[in-house]
Amino acid sequence: MVEQDIIYGGLVAVAGLAVGAGMVALTEQAGVRSEERGALSYERKMKMQAMFMEDDVVEETDVDDVRYNMRKALRANQTEEELLALTADARKRAEEEADDGW
Numbered sequence: 001m002v003e004q005d006i007i008y009g010g011l012v013a014v015a016g017l018a019v020g021a022g023m024v025a026l027t028e029q030a031g032v033r034s035e036e037r038g039a040l041s042y043e044r045k046m047k048m049q050a051m052f053m054e055d056d057v058v059e060e061t062d063v064d065d066v067r068y069n070m071r072k073a074l075r076a077n078q079t080e081e082e083l084l085a086l087t088a089d090a091r092k093r094a095e096e097e098a099d100d101g102w
Contacts, residue, residue, distance in 0.1 A: 041068065 034040065040048075
């Protein structure tokens with residue numbers, strides 16, 4: 001016959017595996033929800049990954065993640081006419097800055 005201690009040990013092992021799998025699933029789901037919210041951009045993830053790896057190279061970008069996300073949110077809230085006016089103003093301003101008087 002099977003002893004009672006073996007049965008209890010088996011139940012504890014099965015419960016431990018179930019809790020471990022549940023924690024992995026919960027963590028993975030939290031990561032997916034975080035990505036859907038836009039919490040971390042690709043550049044930020046690569047920088048964080050490179051902090052812990054010696055041979056990983058991170059490509060530098062000149063656009064800050066927070067600024068990029070804020071502009072993206074503003075563009076989502078603007079109408080098409082506002083965007084066209086904004087781009088026309090930006091184009092005009094860039095032409096004025098580029099003209100050095102020569």
